[in-house]
């Protein structure tokens with residue numbers, strides 16, 4: 001080392017000790033690497049003099065060092081962006097695992113004392129392994145004295161700890177994400193098994209009963225049992241369809257085939273399906289005459305209506321139900337309103353989540369909590385929105401919108417559902 005010692009200046013032993021403690025505390029408490037580094041170097045700057053500092057870390061792909069952080073805290077602020085200055089010192093410290101000092105004369109393009117550059121390169125250790133180099137640069141001398149080198153080594157060790165914190169934090173986050181995924185998969189499997197077991201249990205029970213040789217069933221009872229088996233088999237296959245749809249929707253693999261569709265006809269078809277399935281339902285249809293053609297997957301939009309109508313029948317038994325389709329400015333709005341018991345406010349925001357069911361009050365009514373989730377995904381895939389308005393005692397209205405594609409706003413176009 002050459003050059004005169006840096007005068008102690010305003011530094012006292014006390015401020016140095018305080019800064020050293022503060023650095024150690026920041027490292028122990030900070031998980032945000034960038035702001036931790038900023039704070040550490042700001043403090044380091046109060047205990048020894050440097051103009052620039054940069055961090056070079058080994059790249060996982062190339063194995064070489066890449067600049068990852070740099071700050072100019074003294075002279076030469078303009079050089080913050082250009083990071084090649086520290087590279088030779090970083091590489092040497094990284095390769096040898098030793099603290100190294102380099103001195104450079106940048107040539108006559110820079111006038112005066114600042115031609116002289118001193119670089120202090122320090123190996124960065126993380127978890128016992130050298131992962132890069134930290135370089136302090138000082139312009140215009142004097143060289144780094146032994147005492148400053150010792151402080152820089154202290155800072156480098158703490159920077160290594162900061163990086164270790166980051167490595168640990170990201171490992172913890174990965175582990176937590178894996179655990180959460182495993183938990184969700186467990187929950188999914190147990191919900192599904194439970195739901196599949198219910199209809200299967202009925203089917204198995206009634207078939208076993210019918211097969212029992214010691215009992216003779218009269219024709220009427222046999223038919224009743226077979227009807228239950230038939231219904232439960234339908235329920236099972238509907239459940240499997242819903243599960244498949246919902247998993248495809250979740251991963252974006254459910255294909256939609258959009259074609260020009262007359263919404264009025266689609267709504268009337270859904271209504272007649274519902275009437276034949278639930279002959280007791282009091283259903284009113286109100287459809288604007290001048291609804292334009294929509295570009296939609298008609299099977300999927302019919303599925304949305306079927307889901308909403310089956311919910312109205314299940315959760316508002318005996319209450320009048322109205323389906324309304326109206327043209328708004330740039331969209332069509334469709335609502336399914338019932339005059340049933342309504343839904344308590346705390347459940348409203350969860351209704352469209354997968355497997356969500358309002359607890360307790362409808363346990364007698366069977367369902368999986370997939371219907372509204374599927375509705376939401378289908379409507380969103382069409383660029384529309386779906387929501388619910390409900391209050392206990394005031395009935396429930398589900399509304400969804402479908403955008404009107406400009407090019408289709410011509411009734412003379414051929415349409416499906418005529």
Ligand code: ATP
Pocket residue numbers: 242307311312315316338340342343351356357358359362366367368369370371372373396
């Ligand atoms: P699935 O449709 O999968 O067979 P589900 O009907 O329980 O089962 P969703 O259609 O997603 O599932 O409905 C979620 C929950 O929202 C229902 O369990 C019910 O508690 C509540 N809900 C839905 N529609 C109404 C309604 N019209 N009135 C009152 N509550 C409703």
Ligand code: MG
Pocket residue numbers: 307310311367370371372
């Ligand atoms: Mg439902």
